[in-house]
Amino acid sequence: MRHLMSPLDFSTGELDRLFSLAEDIEQHPEKYAHACEGKKLATCFYEPSTRTRLSFEAAMLNLGGKVLGFSDANSSSAAKGESVSDTIRVISCFADICAMRHPKEGAPMVAASLSSIPVINAGDGGHQHPTQTLTDLLTIRAIKGRLDNFTIGLCGDLKFGRTVHSLINALVRYENINFVFISPDELTIPEYIIETLRERNIPFREIRKLEEVMPELDILYMTRVQKERFFNEEDYVRLKDYYILNKEKMQLAKDDMIVLHPLPRVNEISVEVDDDPRAVYFRQVQYGVYVRMALLLTLLEIEVA
Numbered sequence: 549m550r551h552l553m554s555p556l557d558f559s560t561g562e563l564d565r566l567f568s569l570a571e572d573i574e575q576h577p578e579k580y581a582h583a584c585e586g587k588k589l590a591t592c593f594y595e596p597s598t599r600t601r602l603s604f605e606a607a608m609l610n611l612g613g614k615v616l617g618f619s620d621a622n623s624s625s626a627a628k629g630e631s632v633s634d635t636i637r638v639i640s641c642f643a644d645i646c647a648m649r650h651p652k653e654g655a656p657m658v659a660a661s662l663s664s665i666p667v668i669n670a671g672d673g674g675h676q677h678p679t680q681t682l683t684d685l686l687t688i689r690a691i692k693g694r695l696d697n698f699t700i701g702l703c704g705d706l707k708f709g710r711t712v713h714s715l716i717n718a719l720v721r722y723e724n725i726n727f728v729f730i731s732p733d734e735l736t737i738p739e740y741i742i743e744t745l746r747e748r749n750i751p752f753r754e755i756r757k758l759e760e761v762m763p764e765l766d767i768l769y770m771t772r773v774q775k776e777r778f779f780n781e782e783d784y785v786r787l788k789d790y791y792i793l794n795k796e797k798m799q800l801a802k803d804d805m806i807v808l809h810p811l812p813r814v815n816e817i818s819v820e821v822d823d824d825p826r827a828v829y830f831r832q833v834q835y836g837v838y839v840r841m842a843l844l845l846t847l848l849e850i851e852v853a
């Protein structure tokens with residue numbers, strides 16, 4: 549039995565197969581419409597989410613399966629003091645697979661170690677968010693046609709943004725990726741990630757001004773300042789509008805650059821950018837459903853002929 553805790557749990561070959569499956573699902577959804585009949589997905593969300601939870605639910609429903617779960621720690625027995633370990637043992641009796649989001653780093657890993665069903669980490673604190681990374685990689689592969697040889701700018705809250713940490717983690721395995729980290733001084737990328745890049749001799753730069761680097765980028769990954777991980781409101785208020793991608797800045801970019809965002813967006817991308825064909829963040833949401841469908845099939849070991 550396999551779980552998904554980090555994007556590195558799959559080799560690049562396995563990821564390739566997963567993305568090809570997701571692309572086949574996109575092209576022939578009817579082939580997969582009954583693949584998970586009789587199967588149940590539990591979504592255990594101890595932290596707010598719209599996209600990730602509903603994306604998982606849509607994925608299972610598209611496959612003909614059913615879903616159950618909770619979307620708020622207060623409406624689960626966690627409010628009574630139940631541990632994640634006990635909850636997962638109980639959930640294992642109700643469902644065939646579980647997607648878990650938790651504010652504590654490592655909680656889904658603890659759950660996985662005691663679970664008799666596959667557990668998917670749907671985001672653990674500021675740590676990892678592997679299914680968002682699968683979504684990001686599939687989007688890049690589908691639109692750019694490759695997962696190597698590009699310059700990617702990651703902009704915004706690089707300190708607390710788990711989607712950023714997960715994506716870098718996954719991208720270091722591909723050839724010739726050049727990273728540009730764009731953040732205020734207070735929200736720079738964690739040192740452990742910088743060390744990984746140094747160890748592997750992967751080129752990266754840390755800068756403050758987005759305009760400076762726009763013309764070089766093949767991909768711009770914008771992120772929200774992670775309000776819920778700040779210790780004081782004042783710092784959040786000071787930093788929340790540090791970057792705002794607008795039409796003017798988009799004019800500096802290449803014609804085939806693409807803008808990704810894991811969403812939710814707050815102010816960091818002005819709505820005027822939404823009509824730009826290079827803004828692909830809403831398409832990215834759709835790819836998220838296909839890749840989660842492919843992931844559910846893979847972890848449940850269901851093959852569709």
Ligand code: NCD
Nearest residue numbers: 599600671711772810811812
């Ligand atoms: C992200 C998350 O939860 O980390 N959202 C998502 O799952 N699409 C990004 C965010 O909340 O900013």
